[in-house]
Amino acid sequence: MNELEINAIEQDSISLQFFDSQIQAGFPSPAQGSFGDTIDLNDELISNPEATFCARVIGNSMIDSGINEGDLLLIDRSLTPHDGCIAVCFIDGEFTVKRVSIRPDGIYLVPANKRYPELHVNGDNNFQIWGVVSHIIKKL
Amino acid sequence: MYCLADCNNFFVSCERLYDPTLNGKPVVVLSNNDGCVIARSNEAKAMGIPMGCPAFQIKKHIGLANLNDVVQLSARHTLYHDISLRIMSLLGRSCERLEVYSVDEAFFQAPFNNPAHDEHFLHELVQKIYKYVGIPVSIGYAPTRTLAKIASHIAKKNPGTTRGVYGLSDDSLIASALEKTAIEDVWGIGRRLTEALHNRGVATAAQFVQYPTSLIRSLFNITVAHTHAELKGIDCTAASPVTIAHKSIMNSRTFGGLITSRKEVQAAIVHFAEHCSRQLRSEGSVAGTVMVYVRGDRYREDLPFYSNSCQLNLATPSSSSLTIVHYALQAFACIFKEGYGYRKAGVMLLNIQPAKSIQMNLFDKEDHNKQNRLMQAIDRINNRYSTQAINLASTSATGEWKPRQKHLNQSAQSSLHIYSGMVVSNKKNKKNLSE
Numbered sequence: 001m002n003e004l005e006i007n008a009i010e011q012d013s014i015s016l017q018f019f020d021s022q023i024q025a026g027f028p029s030p031a032q033g034s035f036g037d038t039i040d041l042n043d044e045l046i047s048n049p050e051a052t053f054c055a056r057v058i059g060n061s062m063i064d065s066g067i068n069e070g071d072l073l074l075i076d077r078s079l080t081p082h083d084g085c086i087a088v089c090f091i092d093g094e095f096t097v098k099r100v101s102i103r104p105d106g107i108y109l110v111p112a113n114k115r116y117p118e119l120h121v122n123g124d125n126n127f128q129i130w131g132v133v134s135h136i137i138k139k140l
Numbered sequence: 141m142y143c144l145a146d147c148n149n150f151f152v153s154c155e156r157l158y159d160p161t162l163n164g165k166p167v168v169v170l171s172n173n174d175g176c177v178i179a180r181s182n183e184a185k186a187m188g189i190p191m192g193c194p195a196f197q198i199k200k201h202i203g204l205a206n207l208n209d210v211v212q213l214s215a216r217h218t219l220y221h222d223i224s225l226r227i228m229s230l231l232g233r234s235c236e237r238l239e240v241y242s243v244d245e246a247f248f249q250a251p252f253n254n255p256a257h258d259e260h261f262l263h264e265l266v267q268k269i270y271k272y273v274g275i276p277v278s279i280g281y282a283p284t285r286t287l288a289k290i291a292s293h294i295a296k297k298n299p300g301t302t303r304g305v306y307g308l309s310d311d312s313l314i315a316s317a318l319e320k321t322a323i324e325d326v327w328g329i330g331r332r333l334t335e336a337l338h339n340r341g342v343a344t345a346a347q348f349v350q351y352p353t354s355l356i357r358s359l360f361n362i363t364v365a366h367t368h369a370e371l372k373g374i375d376c377t378a379a380s381p382v383t384i385a386h387k388s389i390m391n392s393r394t395f396g397g398l399i400t401s402r403k404e405v406q407a408a409i410v411h412f413a414e415h416c417s418r419q420l421r422s423e424g425s426v427a428g429t430v431m432v433y434v435r436g437d438r439y440r441e442d443l444p445f446y447s448n449s450c451q452l453n454l455a456t457p458s459s460s461s462l463t464i465v466h467y468a469l470q471a472f473a474c475i476f477k478e479g480y481g482y483r484k485a486g487v488m489l490l491n492i493q494p495a496k497s498i499q500m501n502l503f504d505k506e507d508h509n510k511q512n513r514l515m516q517a518i519d520r521i522n523n524r525y526s527t528q529a530i531n532l533a534s535t536s537a538t539g540e541w542k543p544r545q546k547h548l549n550q551s552a553q554s555s556l557h558i559y560s561g562m563v564v565s566n567k568k569n570k571k572n573l574s575e
Contacts (some may be wrong), residue, residue, distance in 0.1 A: 050273075078272050
């Protein structure tokens with residue numbers, strides 16, 4: 001099970017120099033693109049500040065989707081959950097991040113780690129989709 | 141039409157957002173040092189726990205129920221403040237003339253002059269706030285604020301039938317609402333007034349309204365007379381001491397061009413707020429309310445037009461630039477929208493009173509003496525050298541907002557900057573959700 005720690009977000013904005021060319025995993029040509037544009041990470045990552053919450057991942061049930069322990073999730077509650085989205089869900093007293101799968105027989109919470117089983121949500125579960133994950137921020 | 145948006149059991153709702161296991165349970169939030177009950181869930185209300193009840197007396201009120209079933213939580217005001225800003229910001233962007241009345245209540249104007257359209261709009265707003273921020277809100281609308289307050293109360297008490305929105309849009313609806321409203325539940329009628337009115341046989345708002353205006357005026361003060369008129373549907377905003385000052389200080393400017401950058405407009409707001417607070421200090425006064433407005437260019441038909449304002453009440457009236465700029469920036473954050481051009485902006489200080497007469501707020505944590513000394517020092521330096529020798533760091537963006545002044549005499553070459561972290565921010569509210 002993933003556990004989550006949800007934080008409030010500071011609204012301070014910081015503009016950073018933006019290197020405006022496609023960066024490949026090699027050496028970029030110094031002649032390409034141009035410095036001078038700035039990028040504000042808040043603008044880039046948060047389109048609905050009022051609806052955006054931040055959570056840190058604990059656990060490894062989503063590692064095959066690139067979500068590792070310690071990663072920061074941006075949750076945009078203004079997004080409507082859809083089949084295949086990754087969402088922060090609340091189920092039976094716990095927060096968890098999983099892929100939401102909507103199938104003919106109901107909603108499934110699908111982990112991205114073979115060691116964890118899928119979970120079929122039924123009427124007995126105390127369940128809510130708390131918010132859709134819009135970005136993952138990870139330290140390399 | 142005035143609308144009042146009121147968050148349901150606000151502190152409890154905030155706690156439930158971050159801990160849904162609390163849903164359906166009786167929950168109370170306790171004041172600092174876990175003294176008294178300052179918020180109750182509906183379940184806690186139903187058990188008979190009164191508002192303001194000391195924590196150790198809860199047991200006395202719940203009869204045979206088990207005290208362990210009542211979840212008691214310590215207040216986390218930074219968390220509530222963050223959630224409140226989110227809601228006020230959504231309201232500010234969706235509505236006009238937002239007045240944040242308290243952490244969980246705000247007045248604004250209904251956008252259409254048509255009850256059906258307004259009702260539809262307000263229902264969508266309630267749903268949007270619930271989806272985005274997870275907090276249930278009730279909205280009442282009526283011809284006056286006092287009636288809007290009653291309407292929001294009805295919306296809150298009848299979520300099934302009202303779905304969170306109730307309007308007192310015609311006289312018969314108003315009359316029947318007043319019948320059902322106890323006099324002590326009317327906004328502005330406190331405990332002593334209630335007693336005085338009860339002694340005269342007035343138990344409901346309807347009976348109060350029946351009282352002749354002349355008698356009300358001779359028996360009570362002007363505030364009570366305003367409440368009386370507002371219940372009759374006569375808007376007393378202009379005369380109400382709650383929102384309108386005897387005097388105001390205003391600083392605003394039409395920009396040299398149309399500005400789209402948030403930073404630039406914000407820098408202008410900081411400058412205006414600073415300028416207003418300096419004037420306030422020079423008069424030995426303090427302000428209780430900060431109002432901010434922004435306006436686009438109505439004559440540019442090629443661009444969408446946007447204009448809005450927001451006012452906030454200070455925890456304690458102040459003349460400190462730091463405090464006033466802080467509130468101005470919060471108000472600004474509630475109304476600024478990306479993607480519009482801004483031609484004009486301004487800051488207005490209201491509820492101005494002599495500095496000597498301030499009533500301190502018990503919950504205010506600012507060190508006012510320290511701020512006063514800082515402000516005096518800054519004023520002395522600015523008076524001696526140049527009005528802009530020292531200013532707050534946030535005023536110094538590129539200066540695009542400033543009027544075209546190509547021929548300024550640059551007497552101040554070096555300017556000091558005071559860096560202060562007072563952009564609308566919420567220091568990290570960490571909470572481990574998986575205890």
